[in-house]
Amino acid sequence: MTDTDRLRRLLGGPDTAWLVRRVRRRLERGRPLTGTVTLAGAAPGQRRAAELLLGRRAGTGTSLSVSLTEVDRVLRASGACAGGLAGAVEVLDGPVRDLAREQAEAAAAWNAAFAPLDEAVAARPEMAEWRGRLDSSGLVRRLASGPGEAAGMLRHLAAVARALPAGGIPLGRFAAETCGNAHALDDGRPLATLALSCARAIAGLPFRADGGAGSRREAWAAVGVHLDELSSTVLCVGLPGDAGTATGRMLAAMRGEPVSLTLRQLRRHTAPMRAGLVRVCENPIVLTAASDALGPACPPLVCGNGRPSAAVWRLLELLAGGGAEFAYHGDFDWGGVAIAAAVRDRVGWRPWRYDATAYREAASGTPLAGRPSPTPWDPALAPAMAERGVRVEEEQVLPDLITDLAGVTRAG
Structure with a gap:
């Protein structure tokens, strides 16, 4: 039984509101209503209200202390509320939330x-750090209003993760097939932000929530998804070309000059490209220097330009289909090693001054940073890099690379 009028006189006024709030917080957190609560700087009205509630002087001083056990006893004994202090709070201020239960349900x-x-990333160690960052950054919780909305988004994200890396597919088609x-993956959508961060993780690029158009294009291209057929390009020089196709005729006419081929051109070129041994480098400066030094005599050279785009993969596959063999050189840093490994897995290659011996002979004072990656084409390279601790960019060994290319020209 509850005598509501008496209860409101004892505990329902503005001068006891602080006490009701303190009790509610304890109940919401599952704490017992025992011990004492103290109000610092209590006003005279708050002190008089406590005295009326307890039936005795509330002490002196600037602070006011109230025994919760005593309040509970008074409410029960006076008939104001048979449910005691816990019941009184609900009568006066509505049902008490069970925060522990709510938190457990939300976590579940x-x-x-x-x-x-x-489940999608469990067997993919390269994605473990990214998955952890989704939790630590709170990105998903910021993009979704709650777990209900997030569930559908994460289900599609799982499909994206399973499908990456792709084999050179337009973003719209990739989105249709996975989502x-x-x-669904258009710029600005929450799922697109998550999918882009997933692509970065798979490509070994730094974690970030978003970026400019160029950054997004690079990240998607690195996992075989292109935003359009014209923005994805590949640089090459010295490819012999042919007389029977438009791309072949252009390559033949531009022999000795760097050429930028679009994915659109390469998709429409269905015939295998025949070029014998093709050297692959990481940075455009190698193509420029080779073209300047050797002109039309420059042997076949393809530039990955960092993370290979869909156009790079398409050109390498056309060359591989024509029987080409590949020799690879890149930057001696952990990012360069990861790129080299990706190219090796896709088309295979032999090292072109890209082994432990060449690394030790190259001069450099730039510190090596990043997470180590294996070098299966030369298992001694990764330990050598970790031990020496410096990075060597292609520009630093450019004279040696040009000498090798010139030697091919003279031998031919």
Whole structure:
């Protein structure tokens, strides 16, 4: 039984509101209503209200202390509220939330939302750090209103993760195949932000929530997805070309000059390209220097320009289809090693001054940073880089690379 009028006189006024709030917070957190609560700087009205409630002087001083056990006893004994202090708070201020239960239910709902993504990345160690960052950064929770909305988003993100890296596919088609909507990964959508961060993780690029158009294009291209057929390009020089196709005729006419081929051109070139031994480098400066030094006599050279784009992969596959063999050189840093490994996995190559011996002979004072990567083409290279601790960029060994290319020309 509750005598509501008496209860409001004892505990429902503005001068006891602080006490009701303190009790509610304790109940919401599952703490017992025992011990004492203290109000610093209590006003005279608050002190008189406590005295009326307890039936005795509330002491002196600037602070006011009230025993919760005593308040509970008074409310029960006076008939104001048979449910004691806990019941009184609900009568005066509405039902008390069970925060522990709510938090447990929310945690379970979020775990269920993330379950498809966790299953998709469980066997992919290269994605472990990214998955952890999704939690630590709170990115998903900022993009979704709650676990219910996040569940569908993360289910599509899991499909994206399973499908990457792709084999050179337009973004719209990739979105339709993985998310059931060709516009699901359009720039500005929450899922697109998450998918782009996933692509960065798979490509070994730094974690970030978003970036400019060029940054997004680079990240998607690195995992075989292109935003359009004209923005994805590849630089090459010295490819012999042919007389029977438009791209072949252009290459033949531009022999000795660097050429930029678009993915659109290469997709329409269906015949294999025949070029014998093709050297592959990481940086455009190598092509420029080779063209300047050797002109039309420059042997076939393709530039990955950092992370290979869809156009780079397409050109290498056309060359491989024509029987070409590849020799590879890149920067001696962990990012360069990861790029080299990706190219090796895709088309295979033999090292071109890209082994432990060449690394030790190259001069450099630039510190090596980043996470080590294996070098299966020369297992001694990775330990040598870790031990020496310096990076060597292609520009620093450019004379040696040009000498090698000139030697091919003279031998031919």
